[in-house]
Amino acid sequence: MPAGRAADMKPHVIVIGGGVAGASVAYFLGRAGRAVTVVDAGVAPASHVPSALINPVRGQAGRVPEGALQGLALTWALIEELGQRGIHVPHGRGGVLRPVPDEATRRKFDRHRPDGLEAHWLSPEEAPVSLAPGWHAALFLPQGGWLDGAAFVVGLIAASGARVVQARAQRWDARTVTLEGGDLLDADAVVFCGGSVGSTWAGERATHRMGTLLQLDRAVTGVPLSFGAYLAPSATGGVLGATFEAPAQSWQPPALPLASLGWLLGKGEALADPWGVQVTGRWTGSRLSGLSCGRSEGGVWRLSGLGSQGFLLGPLLARGLAGDIGRHVAGDGASPAAGPAPTHG
Secondary structure, eight states: OOTTOOTTSOOEEEEEOOSHHHHHHHHHHHHTTOEEEEEEOOSSOGGGOSSEEEOSSBTTTTBOOTTHHHHHHHHHHHHHHHHHTTOOOOEEOSOEEEEESSHHHHHHHHHHOOTTOOOEEEOTTTSSSOOOTTOOEEEEETTOEEEOHHHHHHHHHHHHTOEEEESOEEEEOSSEEEETTSOEEEOSEEEEOOOHHHHHHTTOOOEEEEEEEEEESSOSSSSOEEESEEEEEETTEEEEEEEOSOOBSSOOOOOOOHHHHHHHHHHHHHHSOOTTOOEEEEEEEEEEEEEEEEEOTTSOEEEEEEGGGHHHHHHHHHHHHHHHHHHHHHTOSOSOOOOSOOEEO
16 A cells, blocks of 8 residues: 555555546446546547447457457446446447358358357348448347447546546556656556557557548438448437558557548448438547556556457456456455466457
């Protein structure tokens, strides 16, 4: 316990980063009775995406990540918990539709589909939305949907009871965080949950992918539609989005090159007919890839590098990590030994 703190005070944990990883860690720590401080600079938060898909079947190969089914259930459960606390998160649980262009892709999706995942193949004519011509079939995932990223993240932090410090963390170790300007915060544990911006500020070499959502005056489809890009409802209408820019080794300021705009519009038209829909705005963010979850040799805990799976897997991983941190600060000897933070590509 940091010097000068009474023995009967709650163990204090500092979480660096207020995206979906940091917000989820803060929520589960707060729910377990820990005192939490979230340090977040509020710069280009990728988790504040207007409409994030909750989709367990990933990419154009239809792979299902380990833990996806548990993560799916937990994310929906958290939205219900927040609602019970009076925190509204705009969302839709009407499913996700994954059209495929040919039989080979359909077989690939089937090979990767685990037991327990509810899914139904539909012909284009049977699909619950009107698909553009040329699709071979569509996989309907009734357990999927979409959520408002900003509302979810802000809601988790509010429900955690955490103190929020809007500042840039300059340096940190297992027990202290130094803010830009020199202020020092002490704690029983420190968790790094920085995303693309935080990783770049920390001087890390990593993989960063820029993506853009065009905000639309109305939803093109009633349920999210995804292959290469996605169309989905949002709290204010609809979105057309994708993560498609070439990978970079550091965070870059948000931008949308004209060629990328043309590519994105073409992908949208290939999914469904957007006739009459107006673009009302743009959201661009950078995602950090290379999942790292655990405790480093220096004693700093970490959850980062969730990539495009933050809202699917972030809360699930955060719940497990928060349990480990809680046992560590309680001093019951049950926390894992310090070592390199486990990393999964």
